[in-house]
Amino acid sequence: MAMRAAQTAARPLPEATLRRLPLYLRALVEASGERLLMLSSEELAARAGVNAAQVRKDLSQLGSYGTRGVGYDTELLRQQINRQLGLNREHNVAVIGAGNLGQALGNYRGFSERGFNVVAAFDTDPDKFGSRLGTAVVYPLSELARVVREKKITMALITTPAQVAQDIADRLVAAGVSSVLNFAPAVLTVAPHVSVRKVDLAVELQILGYYEHLRANHTAAPRATTIN
Amino acid sequence: MAMRAAQTAARPLPEATLRRLPLYLRALVEASGERLLMLSSEELAARAGVNAAQVRKDLSQLGSYGTRGVGYDTELLRQQINRQLGLNREHNVAVIGAGNLGQALGNYRGFSERGFNVVAAFDTDPDKFGSRLGTAVVYPLSELARVVREKKITMALITTPAQVAQDIADRLVAAGVSSVLNFAPAVLTVAPHVSVRKVDLAVELQILGYYEHLRANHTAAPRATTIN
DNA sequence: CCATGTGAAAGCGTTCACAGCG
DNA sequence: CGCTGTGAACGCTTTCACATGG
Numbered sequence: 001m002a003m004r005a006a007q008t009a010a011r012p013l014p015e016a017t018l019r020r021l022p023l024y025l026r027a028l029v030e031a032s033g034e035r036l037l038m039l040s041s042e043e044l045a046a047r048a049g050v051n052a053a054q055v056r057k058d059l060s061q062l063g064s065y066g067t068r069g070v071g072y073d074t075e076l077l078r079q080q081i082n083r084q085l086g087l088n089r090e091h092n093v094a095v096i097g098a099g100n101l102g103q104a105l106g107n108y109r110g111f112s113e114r115g116f117n118v119v120a121a122f123d124t125d126p127d128k129f130g131s132r133l134g135t136a137v138v139y140p141l142s143e144l145a146r147v148v149r150e151k152k153i154t155m156a157l158i159t160t161p162a163q164v165a166q167d168i169a170d171r172l173v174a175a176g177v178s179s180v181l182n183f184a185p186a187v188l189t190v191a192p193h194v195s196v197r198k199v200d201l202a203v204e205l206q207i208l209g210y211y212e213h214l215r216a217n218h219t220a221a222p223r224a225t226t227i228n
Numbered sequence: 229m230a231m232r233a234a235q236t237a238a239r240p241l242p243e244a245t246l247r248r249l250p251l252y253l254r255a256l257v258e259a260s261g262e263r264l265l266m267l268s269s270e271e272l273a274a275r276a277g278v279n280a281a282q283v284r285k286d287l288s289q290l291g292s293y294g295t296r297g298v299g300y301d302t303e304l305l306r307q308q309i310n311r312q313l314g315l316n317r318e319h320n321v322a323v324i325g326a327g328n329l330g331q332a333l334g335n336y337r338g339f340s341e342r343g344f345n346v347v348a349a350f351d352t353d354p355d356k357f358g359s360r361l362g363t364a365v366v367y368p369l370s371e372l373a374r375v376v377r378e379k380k381i382t383m384a385l386i387t388t389p390a391q392v393a394q395d396i397a398d399r400l401v402a403a404g405v406s407s408v409l410n411f412a413p414a415v416l417t418v419a420p421h422v423s424v425r426k427v428d429l430a431v432e433l434q435i436l437g438y439y440e441h442l443r444a445n446h447t448a449a450p451r452a453t454t455i456n
Numbered sequence: 457c458c459a460t461g462t463g464a465a466a467g468c469g470t471t472c473a474c475a476g477c478g
Numbered sequence: 479c480g481c482t483g484t485g486a487a488c489g490c491t492t493t494c495a496c497a498t499g500g
Contacts, residue, residue: 014469015466022434026413031436040482047415051470056484059483060484064482064483066481066482067481068476068478069481071483072482085437086444087434089437108328108429110413110429111429116437178440179440187275201333201336202341203247204427205344205385206250206342207243207246208407209313209314209407212407214240214314244490245491268459270459284459287460292459296460297460297499298458298500434464
């Protein structure tokens with residue numbers, strides 16, 4: 001039972017694949033709950049809402065964990081995806097800005113479920129200092145550097161107004177944070193060893209709105225997009 | 229001054245372009261604030277955090293609104309993007325599920341700023357009925373069909389637990405909603421004339437986590453992704 | 457003369473179709 | 479025999495490089 005495989009990541013997974021792995025994970029957990037030990041790419045695809053060929057391509061990137069003529073071992077595959085995503089590893093996360101969005105993110109269960117622990121929040125409003133935001137406590141922004149170091153925070157979610165986002169990012173990086181997820185409508189520039197990604201909550205709504213707009217004018221094109 | 233142009237949409241814009249138009253919009257508004265009447269693709273690209281060639285390709289999809297040898301008229305371009313996105317049109321939006329996420333989305337200013345008005349929220353918890361969620365009131369879920377019709381709601385944000393998401397989607401569609409943005413971890417199936425899109429808030433964090441994981445193991449690859 | 461607008465090239469991602477293996 | 483794993487085809491996106499025109 002020499003369980004060792006290729007230890008970790010062969011080479012970086014394509015982002016498109018990375019983006020779908022959580023879907024498969026969910027489908028696998030669901031299948032596990034139904035006592036299904038094996039799953040074909042066809043079944044997995046149906047549960048995840050994607051194409052079966054895509055499932056096979058994606059999974060083949062992780063290695064050969066399927067059995068020809070049979071399918072994928074639910075449990076084994078789940079473990080492999082978890083390992084590849086580094087989902088065992090726990091990440092300490094800070095939320096900067098304890099407004100509506102910050103509060104929602106701090107309380108969001110989807111994060112802790114996947115090993116992202118929000119261990120601190122920061123704001124400039126003294127009324128908020130010491131209050132709770134999920135499991136985290138709200139600190140004054142001035143404590144940022146100290147708390148980031150003490151709590152070994154490596155990732156941060158920026159939910160501040162756009163004007164201060166770059167300044168916050170600079171301070172986070174200076175304090176040792178290496179991954180930033182930016183919800184503020186601003187373009188951030190950081191040192192090359194830091195990863196930054198942006199989320200615009202309104203973009204998807206806007207795309208939906210565009211298609212509604214199309215349907216309304218151009219009565220000819222129903223053009224329904226069903227993306228899961 | 230016959231201001232009439234191509235009236236509306238020539239043909240559907242590619243999604244990749246659609247996704248960046250808001251970035252340009254933001255950059256243009258910013259530039260307007262600085263009294264800049266003209267902007268080159270180079271300057272616009274810098275402000276939006278993308279490549280200049282991409283800006284030109286994207287903008288050329290909307291028509292020829294630039295002047296060779298000069299650049300783009302800030303104000304004109306802003307209007308054209310707004311028109312193309314159907315951003316004048318107002319959309320009535322419902323939020324289903326008044327939990328953390330639902331509350332944050334209901335209060336999110338980014339929506340109303342772009343013409344998406346959250347005019348109703350729904351939940352099954354009687355304690356929440358009648359309470360406020362941004363400008364909207366929380367209704368019992370049983371009132372869904374009536375309120376959707378009365379308030380002419382065409383778009384809905386699903387922030388419920390996964391198990392009920394499909395049922396909610398069915399009821400929304402039956403009541404006349406034509407666009408659904410799904411935040412629940414479930415695959416939704418709807419009639420072909422309805423658009424569904426999915427948002428997974430944890431995906432971007434997961435991708436960041438993956439790169440951290442890579443950097444940690446494979447000490448060789450710094451691999452910083454800076455996506456704006 | 458200079459920046460737009462655009463064909464053409466290069467790069468990714470998805471889908472197809474089937475060889476290969478359990 | 480059936481399903482995985484994968485080369486090859488296809489389509490979409492990005493980038494390049496330059497002809498075009500104000």
